[in-house]
Amino acid sequence: MSPPGADTVLVRHGDLNTKSNTVKRYMVDVLCENLEALLADRSIPGDVERKWNRPLIHTTEDAVEEATDAATDAFGVVSASPALTVSTEKERIIEALTEAARECYDGGAFAVDARRANKDVPYSSEDLAREGGDAVWAAVEDEFEPEVDLDDPDVTFGVEVRDECTYVYLEKRPGPGGLPLGSQEPAVALVSGGIDSPVAAYEIMKRGSPIVPAYVDLGDYGGIDHEARAMETVRLLSEYAPNFDMDVYRIPGGETVDLLVREMDKGRMLSLRRFFYRAAETLAERVDAHGIVTGEAVGQKSSQTLQNLGVTSRAADLPIHRPLLTRDKQDIVAQAREIGTFTDSTIDAGCNRVTPDRVETNARLEPLLAHEPDDLLERAEEAAKNATLVAP
Structure with missing residues (x-):
């Protein structure tokens, strides 16, 4: 499930985080090469970028689902999320959550999971989660009675605020995990x-x-x-x-x-x-x-x-x-x-x-x-x- 306008895939790895910085850099490079190969083999438009400790796939709204599926076939990937890229301005993030709720949230319990890597923004993760939750509630309350469940929600609105932009997503699609293919001997x-x-x-x-x-x-x-x-x-x-x-x-x-x-x-x-x-x-x-x-x-x-x-x-x-x-x-x-x-x-x-x-x-x-x-x-x-x- 993708938020409206999704144009990026967030790619997460797991075991790579246990490695030394040198080994980790090498393995992330191998993972990026494999992601590029999967996109090319399947004729999916997209550019792979290594960013803030994890790869990103920049693609189009039409291709973001296919790009996410390709990412979750890559060995070493724990999960991937089709995401909308917006600015770090709180107002713009709230707008994105509102639109995502109207388009994608049609029942069940929800939660907003907000994370802030950029400490220079004038709001905390808690503030963003609270105001974002209010926005989601207001977006759908005329259609049905929403429910908040922070422990086991049916729908999670994810927000990751980074240095230059923010990513809004609705799911973490599981990948195989493990290590990037080619990082070990044949x-x-x-x-x-x-x-x-x-x-x-x-x-x-x-x-x-x-x-x-x-x-x-x-x-x-x-x-x-x-x-x-x-x-x-x-x-x-x-x-x-x-x-x-x-x-x-x-x-x-x-x-x-x-x-x-x-x-x-x-x-x-x-x-x-x-x-x-x-x-x-x-x-x-x-x-x-x-x-x-x-x-x-x-x-x-x-x-x-x-x-x-x-x-x-x-x-x-x-x-x-x-x-x-x-x-x-x-x-x-x-x-x-x-x-x-x-x-x-x-x-x-x-x-x-x-x-x-x-x-x-x-x-x-x-x-x-x-x-x-x-x-x-x-x-x-x-x-x-x-x-x-x-x-x-």
């Missing part, structure tokens, strides 16, 4: 045709790490539909990061999957995951990434018990990051829907077709090594070296 993200891995990739991006997407081609156990789903989820993730390369490394794994199905029964899925991890680690060395990201969660599948995760993780020396480790499936599905990566889950996942009748939930490394192909990890390294780039 990681290889293993993506599949399932629900979990793109959400895990999104979560690591949210902490500032660009991803290098990698898809393991399972041959006959994957198929065109499975790969198409993986590519589509990466394409959707790339909309949050238009200034980052999101081409997918396709790692050939069909021959190895066939081998595991023929030669292994118990522990087969664990050896397949060991293949994934070593391939991802080899790719990470190739692209100078600093970790591996997966969508695993404790106990979600038989291969994801704590014991099994410990065994499979030993196939790689790089850290394996699992952002969804303690998440419930329904929460992951809800987030997949929210970020747009949820797709038809009735399509069989390739690794499900590899699963043997008898699953291993409490593996030990030595017995597993005795049953898996001796050259499994060498196969993984070779497959990663032969990986090809595919545009999502």
Whole structure:
């Protein structure tokens, strides 16, 4: 909801405020670059300005809603508000609140949240909030009986008085939070045709790490539909990061999957995951990434018990990051829907077709090594070296 004449987006960040001044300046610069890229990618008119410790997007009234939506897709943004820019004169602020009330306030309890960074103005925040509240009340009392609730209002009229101007807004639209994308080192993200891995990739991006997407081609156990789903989820993730390369490394794994199905029964899925991890680690060395990201969660599948995760993780020396480790499936599905990566889950996942009748939930490394192909990890390294780039 925008006040009449809104022409600016106030962008707020959170974790950046915990950093040293030097690091914070760097991260705000990265955030501004990402905001500019999102606006350009979506053909939204607007100029990004770094101002009083937070970015501003100067745009038009027609585009302010789209610009706000773009801002709330930027990693590192806690919230954003479409706002009207007026002078610091109290009379002009009161006029803006009156007009906003007449146009946008049609019932429920309200509050005026006034903040004053410019201490040179001849009024206090309390004065402005009180007089602003009176103005809102007077603007609508002929239409309905307004109600004031300072603790839990239905509508909050926000006012921020700064050095040169004042911003009036009606909502704080939530963003993803986290850190600006590109402020941390990249990681290889293993993506599949399932629900979990793109959400895990999104979560690591949210902490500032660009991803290098990698898809393991399972041959006959994957198929065109499975790969198409993986590519589509990466394409959707790339909309949050238009200034980052999101081409997918396709790692050939069909021959190895066939081998595991023929030669292994118990522990087969664990050896397949060991293949994934070593391939991802080899790719990470190739692209100078600093970790591996997966969508695993404790106990979600038989291969994801704590014991099994410990065994499979030993196939790689790089850290394996699992952002969804303690998440419930329904929460992951809800987030997949929210970020747009949820797709038809009735399509069989390739690794499900590899699963043997008898699953291993409490593996030990030595017995597993005795049953898996001796050259499994060498196969993984070779497959990663032969990986090809595919545009999502």
